Amino acid sequence: MARAALLPVALLLCLALAGSANAERKPVGFYGLKNKKGDFSIKVTNWGATLVSVLVPDCQGNLADVVLGYDTLRGYVNGTGSFGATVGRVVNRIAKSRFVLDGKAYRLFRNDGNNSIHGGHRGFGKVIWTVKEYVRGGDTPYITFFYHSFDGEQGFPGDLDVYVTYQLSGPYELSIRMNATATSKATPVNLANHAYWNLAGHGSGDVLEHELQLLASRYTPLDDTKIPTGQVVPVAGTMYDFRAPTPVGAHMEVVAGGGGGYDINFVVDGKQDAMRKVAFVRDPESGRALELWANQPGVQLYTSNWVSNEKGKAGKVYEQYGALCLETQAYPDAVNHPEFPSSIVRPGQVYKHDVLFKFSN
Numbered sequence: 419m420a421r422a423a424l425l426p427v428a429l430l431l432c433l434a435l436a437g438s439a440n441a442e443r444k445p446v447g448f449y450g451l452k453n454k455k456g457d458f459s460i461k462v463t464n465w466g467a468t469l470v471s472v473l474v475p476d477c478q479g480n481l482a483d484v485v486l487g488y489d490t491l492r493g494y495v496n497g498t499g500s501f502g503a504t505v506g507r508v509v510n511r512i513a514k515s516r517f518v519l520d521g522k523a524y525r526l527f528r529n530d531g532n533n534s535i536h537g538g539h540r541g542f543g544k545v546i547w548t549v550k551e552y553v554r555g556g557d558t559p560y561i562t563f564f565y566h567s568f569d570g571e572q573g574f575p576g577d578l579d580v581y582v583t584y585q586l587s588g589p590y591e592l593s594i595r596m597n598a599t600a601t602s603k604a605t606p607v608n609l610a611n612h613a614y615w616n617l618a619g620h621g622s623g624d625v626l627e628h629e630l631q632l633l634a635s636r637y638t639p640l641d642d643t644k645i646p647t648g649q650v651v652p653v654a655g656t657m658y659d660f661r662a663p664t665p666v667g668a669h670m671e672v673v674a675g676g677g678g679g680y681d682i683n684f685v686v687d688g689k690q691d692a693m694r695k696v697a698f699v700r701d702p703e704s705g706r707a708l709e710l711w712a713n714q715p716g717v718q719l720y721t722s723n724w725v726s727n728e729k730g731k732a733g734k735v736y737e738q739y740g741a742l743c744l745e746t747q748a749y750p751d752a753v754n755h756p757e758f759p760s761s762i763v764r765p766g767q768v769y770k771h772d773v774l775f776k777f778s779n
Contacts, residue, residue: 447464457479460592463494465491470488482618486740487502503542503544507606509608511750512751513751525573527540534573537572548563548565558586581595599769611745615742626667629665631664637656672739684718684719720742725740746773
């Protein structure tokens with residue numbers, strides 16, 4: 419993943435406020451949700467509609483926070499890894515930072531060589547969202563964030579109203595619902611949650627022994643700039659075959675100092691818009707397991723290839739391969755590939771991206 423230049427917190431907060439359609443000053447805070455038993459909880463922030471922590475028990479009942487992140491707002495503002503963020507308007511890469519839609523060419527902010535990644539230098543993970551609802555009590559507590567993305571923001575066409583809801587939908591279940599409505603022009607939309615998972619606990623070492631199963635029999639190969647070639651090919655006989663539970667590091671290339679690992683989109687089996695099982699992850703030492711369900715056509719597997727000496731929560735230092743991301747999404751660069759499922763949302767249409775994490779031990 420590309421690493422952007424660091425800017426002071428105050429400057430980035432000013433940029434976020436100045437970039438909003440109605441530049442009122444919005445408070446930034448941290449918000450918690452907890453199940454009734456008290457042994458499963460999350461914390462989020464309206465900076466980037468970000469998932470900050472997920473506390474779950476192991477097979478002995480010991481709690482651990484299983485996502486990477488920071489203790490303070492400063493960490494999220496200056497961080498370059500999108501830890502836990504809601505990424506948009508378009509997650510992943512857009513080739514040469516441009517696309518043509520309805521006969522008009524649009525140019526985007528370049529922040530990954532010649533490409534645009536994660537919505538530009540100030541995508542949805544780097545702005546202040548409004549807290550619309552916050553219900554802490556009951557069996558299924560939730561919080562909903564709202565962001566209005568204006569026409570031309572980071573080069574994208576049209577106004578877009580975006581809602582993200584985090585909800586504890588079951589005793590050990592976390593659901594994330596991402597909805598967006600185009601109100602003025604057609605636009606590409608591809609939102610994703612960018613949580614970094616380590617089921618042994620954040621900062622506990624690498625995840626190369628985590629067992630991973632992906633319900634994906636195909637993937638989208640990349641060129642040397644990490645842009646899809648347009649092909650969709652079988653995983654059978656390749657290092658991308660996770661159809662049966664397999665240790666993450668079993669077949670991957672390990673490159674010290676950055677790189678190696680996985681950073682690629684898999685095509686999820688089954689009906690494209692249906693809610694279906696995408697992945698299963700298990701840490702053999704703690705017994706913690708995660709089942710991922712979603713309604714998107716693809717899922718990006720990223721193994722923290724470029725994380726290095728990153729100071730995180732509780733004094734932990736995160737290193738290469740210290741977590742994995744499973745970002746359900748539309749295919750990368752779909753706006754430049756008519757052969758891929760469309761990621762275009764037209765005025766009046768509603769984009770819906772539902773994600774469900776089921777935890778067990």
